[in-house]
Structures are given as structure tokens and as C-alpha cells.
Amino acid sequence: MRCRRSPIRSPCPRRACSTTWTRPPSARTPRPSAPGCASAEPPAHPYEMYRTMLRRHDDRLVKVSPGTLYHQVGRLAEYGLVRERGTERAGNRPERTTYAITSAGREALRAEVRRLIAEPTGERSDFRVGLAEIGHLSAPAARAALADRLANARAEREEARAAIRGIERVGLAERHWLDHTYGLAVAEAQIAWLAGVLERLDAGALAWEGSRIAGPS
Structure with missing residues (x-):
């Protein structure tokens, strides 16, 4: 029997092989797998x-909905990365199946997290592409775009x-939301850089078509 290939690489049932918690390069998301991260919690x-992801504000990084999450968890279970632990019922609601991450799933998750953090991906930044071509704009248009x-x-x-304030209120350990403090630091660095460029433009210190840009009054 041939092993089926999965969008999420997993241990092959016929032979031991390395595990990576990933999707094809064209479909990778900032997190190795949203359900995988959630499944690393208690069953x-x-x-x-899904609610855990919303509490962490993970929906800012990964597009997620209950329907897609059910599907993805099912795929993880199919490839042995999570397993069913039981069912539970609340009131008149239908029974819900609970899942827990397997040892193979945990190792795959850890390997992919290490890869995402340690290895530069060379992702294209649309902003940097725009900056590379900003010289095609007139001075006022360039200033307006940078101001926007x-x-x-901001x-x-x-x-x-x-x-971050919302996450702190629910008492979630900081190690679970370092991505938010990183995002804040990136935003602050970008603000400082943009403000500096605009200041140089307004002062005429950054030449643009040989003209000086009139700053805001």
C-alpha cells in the first residue's frame, strides 16, 4: 500500500519518516497550523x-472560522497528529468531539515552530516593492502615500x-502572545522610519525631482 501524501506532512504509517507541521509553500500561514497550536492545549x-484563538487574537494572523477549523482538525486527526479523546454535551446542544495532540503531532508542531522562528523565509513585502518604485510618483503624491x-x-x-491589553486581562502567559509584542515593536519602528522620511522630505533634505515638498502648515 502506498502512503497518501497530505498537505500536512506527517509520519507515514508504513515507515518512520521525519515530520514537519506545514503546508505547501504557497499555502503557508504565519502560524504552523492554527488548529495545531490550539490542539497543543488541554483536550x-x-x-x-476557535474561541481560544480569538482570546489570543490569532485571527489577526490567520484567517479562521469554526467551519474551516473543524475541517482542519479532521485532517490533523486523519494523519495522526491529533486524536479523538471523547465527546461532551452542553445542555441541548449536539455532542462535540474533543481532540488531543499526539506525540507525533507535538514533535511536528515543535519542529515547524523552530523552523518558522529560526529561518528567514524571503517573503515578499508589498510595502518594500512599493518603496522600490516610489520614484515614479511625483513628490506630492509620494508624500501623500507615505503619510497615509x-x-x-499608527x-x-x-x-x-x-x-495586548485584552490578552493581559484574561491572564494569558506572555509566551503565548509574543507575536503581538513583536507586531507592536515593528509598528513602532515603521512609524519612526516613516516620520523621519517625511521630515526629511519636508525639509528638502531628501531630493525629489529637484524640488522641495511643502509640508503641512
């Missing part, structure tokens, strides 16, 4: 995993701060 049903980006970065910073 839970997919909807509880600065406003958006909004992202406030969103990150609000998310």
Missing part, C-alpha cells in the same frame, strides 16, 4: 479551539496595544 473540541502609510501604522500600533 478540546474545535469550537473551543504612517496613519495606518492605527495598527493602537490595535496591537488594545489586543
Whole structure:
């Protein structure tokens, strides 16, 4: 019998092989697998995993819905990365199956997390592509675009701060939301860089078509 290939590589039932918790490169997400991270917690049903992700504000990193989460957890179970632990019922609601991560799933998850953190991915940044071509814009248009980006970065910073405050209120250990403090640091660095570029443009220190840009009054 030939081993089936899965979008999530997993231990082959016929032979021992290395495990990576991943999808094809074109479909990778910032987290190795949202259900996988949730499944690393105590046994839970997919909807509880979904609620855990919302509490962590993981929906800002990975597009998620209860329906897709049920499907993905089913795929993880199919390939031996999580397993059913039982069922539970609350009131008149239908029974829900709870899942727990397996030893193979935990090792695969850890391996993929290590890879994502340690290895640069060379992902394309649309912002950097735009910066590389910004010279095609007139000076006023370039300034307006950078000012809009600065406003958006400031909004992202406030969103990150609000998310962190919300997470702190529920008492979640910081190791589970380092991505939010990283995102806040990136937003603050981008704000400082953009403000500096705009200041240089307004002062005429950054040449643009040989003209000086009039800053805001």
C-alpha cells in the first residue's frame, strides 16, 4: 500500500519518516497550523479551539472560522497528529468531539515552530516593492502615500496595544502572545522610519525631482 501524501506532512504509517507541521509553500500561514497550536492545549473540541484563538487574537494572523477549523482538525486527526479523546454535551446542544495532540503531532508542531522562528523565509513585502518604485510618483503624491502609510501604522500600533491589553486581562502567559509584542515593536519602528522620511522630505533634505515638498502648515 502506498502512503497518501497530505498537505500536512506527517509520519507515514508504513515507515518512520521525519515530520514537519506545514503546508505547501504557497499555502503557508504565519502560524504552523492554527488548529495545531490550539490542539497543543488541554483536550478540546474545535469550537473551543476557535474561541481560544480569538482570546489570543490569532485571527489577526490567520484567517479562521469554526467551519474551516473543524475541517482542519479532521485532517490533523486523519494523519495522526491529533486524536479523538471523547465527546461532551452542553445542555441541548449536539455532542462535540474533543481532540488531543499526539506525540507525533507535538514533535511536528515543535519542529515547524523552530523552523518558522529560526529561518528567514524571503517573503515578499508589498510595502518594500512599493518603496522600490516610489520614484515614479511625483513628490506630492509620494508624500501623500507615505503619510497615509504612517496613519495606518499608527492605527495598527493602537490595535496591537488594545489586543495586548485584552490578552493581559484574561491572564494569558506572555509566551503565548509574543507575536503581538513583536507586531507592536515593528509598528513602532515603521512609524519612526516613516516620520523621519517625511521630515526629511519636508525639509528638502531628501531630493525629489529637484524640488522641495511643502509640508503641512
